[in-house]
Amino acid sequence: MSIIKPNNNTISAITALPAAITTGKVLQIVTTTFTDTQATSGEDSFHDIPNLNTSITPSATSSKILLIGHVMGSSQNASATGRVMINLLRDSTTIGASSTSSTRVECHNASYTDDGANAATMPINFIDSPSSTSEITYKVQILTDIGGGIRINAAPGDSNNNAYPRAVSTLTLMEIAGWL
Numbered sequence: 001m002s003i004i005k006p007n008n009n010t011i012s013a014i015t016a017l018p019a020a021i022t023t024g025k026v027l028q029i030v031t032t033t034f035t036d037t038q039a040t041s042g043e044d045s046f047h048d049i050p051n052l053n054t055s056i057t058p059s060a061t062s063s064k065i066l067l068i069g070h071v072m073g074s075s076q077n078a079s080a081t082g083r084v085m086i087n088l089l090r091d092s093t094t095i096g097a098s099s100t101s102s103t104r105v106e107c108h109n110a111s112y113t114d115d116g117a118n119a120a121t122m123p124i125n126f127i128d129s130p131s132s133t134s135e136i137t138y139k140v141q142i143l144t145d146i147g148g149g150i151r152i153n154a155a156p157g158d159s160n161n162n163a164y165p166r167a168v169s170t171l172t173l174m175e176i177a178g179w180l
């Protein structure tokens with residue numbers, strides 16, 4: 001069986017999709033990164049993560065917005081164990097979250113952090129259908145059920161030694177030309 005070569009090109013010479021393909025193309029990319037550390041007081045409520053909010057203006061109502069990134073978070077309390085959770089918001093509306101039942105927490109992603117130097121890294125991966133050509137702001141929020149509050153981009157206690165990591169948290173938005 002022979003290989004079909006578009007326009008008689010070699011396979012390695014093909015570098016892009018044909019112009020006739022109108023769906024699934026990346027139309028624009030917007031990204032933001034939070035490189036600092038921050039501690040917030042209190043638990044059991046979502047807090048905005050500084051700099052993990054960014055705006056995008058879709059070019060068509062059929063466009064999808066792909067959100068990708070990750071968040072590192074932990075408790076401020078170095079001797080506590082528990083959960084750390086993140087939420088995604090389009091303007092003021094929660095998106096990409098589970099449905100709630102009883103007293104369970106609605107969130108996009110969650111992880112478990114234990115005492116000592118362990119922090120949780122939670123991926124962000126969601127396709128939104130905003131059906132809008134107006135500017136939209138997406139943001140990430142974080143919550144912990146551990147007493148003592150939340151630490152972002154650092155491990156509990158944040159001690160100055162090589163067992164305690166520091167990281168960055170990111171959010172990237174990609175406008176994708178609409179598809180069925």
